[in-house]
Each structure stands twice: as C-alpha cells, then as structure tokens.
Amino acid sequence: MDVDAVASKVLQSVGGAQNVVSSTLCMTRLRLALVDPDKVDQTALFDVPGVLGITKRGHSGIEVVFGPNAVHSVYDAVSQLCGTNGGVDTEDAPANQEHRLKVSVIRGSHGEEDVGTLVSSTLDADDEDDAHDEVDFLASLLADAEEEEDAGEPTGRPALLVVNGPNINMLGIREPDLYGSESFDTLLELCHTTAHEAGFARCTCFQSNHEGDIVDTIQDAYGVFDGIVINPAAYTHTSVALLDALRAVSIPTIEVHISRVDMREDFRQVSYLRSACLETIAGEGIQGYAHAIRSLADHLGDAREGGSPLTPHPHTGRG
Numbered sequence: 092m093d094v095d096a097v098a099s100k101v102l103q104s105v106g107g108a109q110n111v112v113s114s115t116l117c118m119t120r121l122r123l124a125l126v127d128p129d130k131v132d133q134t135a136l137f138d139v140p141g142v143l144g145i146t147k148r149g150h151s152g153i154e155v156v157f158g159p160n161a162v163h164s165v166y167d168a169v170s171q172l173c174g175t176n177g178g179v180d181t182e183d184a185p186a187n188q189e190h191r192l193k194v195s196v197i198r199g200s201h202g203e204e205d206v207g208t209l210v211s212s213t214l215d216a217d218d219e220d221d222a223h224d225e226v227d228f229l230a231s232l233l234a235d236a237e238e239e240e241d242a243g244e245p246t247g248r249p250a251l252l253v254v255n256g257p258n259i260n261m262l263g264i265r266e267p268d269l270y271g272s273e274s275f276d277t278l279l280e281l282c283h284t285t286a287h288e289a290g291f292a293r294c295t296c297f298q299s300n301h302e303g304d305i306v307d308t309i310q311d312a313y314g315v316f317d318g319i320v321i322n323p324a325a326y327t328h329t330s331v332a333l334l335d336a337l338r339a340v341s342i343p344t345i346e347v348h349i350s351r352v353d354m355r356e357d358f359r360q361v362s363y364l365r366s367a368c369l370e371t372i373a374g375e376g377i378q379g380y381a382h383a384i385r386s387l388a389d390h391l392g393d394a395r396e397g398g399s400p401l402t403p404h405p406h407t408g409r410g
C-alpha cells in the first residue's frame with residue numbers, strides 16, 4: 092500500500108486538508124474532526140485502498156477504519172499532509188511506534204520465529220494460536236488492499252456493503268448477554284474475512300447512529316455495490332425511510348440481527364425493511380453476518396448463472 096497516496100485520497104475524499112480540524116488515531120481508526128461534514132465524498136472514501144469501514148461521529152466527525160497495522164502509517168502521512176501532529180488516543184493506542192513497524196514486516200516474511208516474537212509483543216494475544224490467527228488476518232487485509240490497488244480494473248467479482256445501525260458500534264460493551272462479548276472491530280474483521288473467502292472483490296463496512304446517514308449510504312451504494320448486508324438495529328422497527336431507500340436502489344440485500352428478535356419484545360417483531368430483503372438472519376450472534384455474506388454471495392452467483400442481470404455497475408464495471 093502506498094500510504095502517501097492513501098493519505099492523499101483520504102484527504103481529497105473529506106474535502107481537502109483545509110477541511111480537517113484535527114486528526115487522531117486509535118488502535119484501528121483514523122479519527123477526523125471536520126469543518127464541514129457535507130464535503131465528505133463517502134463513495135470516494137469507500138474506494139480508498141485499505142479502508143475497512145467508516146463510522147460517523149457526532150455532527151462533524153468521521154472515523155475511517157484501517158485496521159491495526161495500516162492505521163499508523165496512514166495517520167502519519169495524513170498528519171504530514173495536514174501539517175499537524177494530531178494526537179493519539181492513549182486509551183487503546185499501542186504502547187510504542189516500534190511495534191507497528193514490526194507488524195508491517197510480516198507481510199513479506201512469514202518466518203515462524205519473527206511472527207511469534209512480533210505478535211507476542213504487539214498484539215497482546217492471549218495465546219500463540221490467537222496471535223497467529225491475528226497475523227494471518229492482518230496479512231490477508233494487506234494482500235487484499237494490494238490486490239485491489241494493483242488490479243485497478245474490474246475484477247468481475249461483486250462488491251459488498253455492510254451497513255450497521257445505531258449502537259452496533261457498542262458491541263462487546265452493550266448488553267453482552269444479548270449481543271455477545273465480541274467487539275465491533277471483531278465484527279468488521281469477520282465481515283472482511285468472510286467476504287474475501289466468499290469471493291467478493293471488496294467489502295466496505297459503514298456504521299452510523301443516524302438514520303439520514305444510513306439513507307445517504309444506501310443511496311450512494313447505487314451503481315457502486317452489488318449487494319448489501321444490513322443490521323438496521325433499532326431502525327428495523329421504525330424506519331420507513333430505510334425501507335424506501337432499499338427499494339429505491341433495489342440492490343440485493345440481506346437483513347441480519349445478532350439477537351433472536353423474534354423471541355424478544357413485541358415491538359421487535361416488526362421489521363419495516365424485511366420486505367425489501369432477500370432473507371432475514373437472526374439469533375446467530377455476529378456469525379449471522381458471515382452467514383448473510385455467504386448467502387448473498389450464493390445469490391449473486393446464482394443470479395449470474397441464471398442470466399439475471401446484477402445491478403448495473405457503472406463505477407467499477409462490475410456486475
């Protein structure tokens with residue numbers, strides 16, 4: 092990944108360096124506070140190599156998820172282009188910069204010794220198996236980003252958008268008895284890994300606590316993404332606007348819920364979006380997203396084999 096190019100594309104997509112008030116980073120995300128949030132071109136941001144997801148923050152903040160490896164170098168490059176040093180959220184930032192440089196080494200060299208040492212000192216994994224899984228995941232993200240960047244032309248494989256509604260970013264903290272103890276970042280990793288394995292060329296994850304932002308994202312997906320997996324969260328039970336947005340773009344969509352909504356309060360039994368979705372998957376924890384992604388891949392594959400046209404894809408030429 093050419094980090095300078097990535098940083099410059101990120102800045103262009105958010106309205107230029109002059110639109111950035113401050114940049115900070117945490118373990119996996121670049122956090123930008125903006126002068127004018129309307130200048131963000133979300134579609135362009137989704138297209139930046141290495142971007143795993145986007146989360147809106149309040150009125151004028153945006154978080155761009157790069158994963159624990161790439162985020163540091165992108166942050167440095169962004170800070171340089173903005174002429175700021177930004178700041179580090181010390182709560183969850185790694186202890187020192189040496190570690191992140193080591194992480195980038197694993198992409199090329201998979202010498203067991205290097206990896207073991209590297210991981211035990213950087214990723215805080217509980218045991219060696221976890222550490223190796225984590226390394227494999229990081230390496231696969233880098234490989235994906237590079238593959239996309241190098242290809243620079245249509246792959247013929249579909250692009251996936253994963254949308255999460257309000258409070259899903261609180262996974263792991265939020266009512267763990269209902270939603271499990273895995274974090275939102277773990278969910279993002281799962282979506283990326285599964286999408287890659289299922290044959291998607293690209294997987295972009297978006298989360299917002301605001302209904303209008305989700306409507307905008309679904310509209311912007313038209314002509315850009317071939318399939319959507321959505322957990323509308325509480326908007327499931329209230330939002331005609333999200334239903335209309337899905338109908339407007341008519342992109343094949345699967346609805347997913349972490350908990351068993353059908354066994355909960357009466358008001359959760361209603362889904363305004365269900366009629367615009369191919370399928371609803373509920374009660375499988377975060378693995379429900381993996382199920383939904385695989386099912387969507389099957390559907391898109393069947394649609395192609397059966398000769399039914401996928402959504403036109405003027406942007407990338409896919410579909």
Ligand SMILES: O=C1C[C@@](O)(C(=O)O)C[C@@H](O)[C@@H]1O
Nearest residue numbers: 258322324325348349350359
């Ligand atoms: O926020 C959520 C999460 C949810 O969509 C689920 O994933 O189980 C179920 C919704 O009722 C709730 O408002």
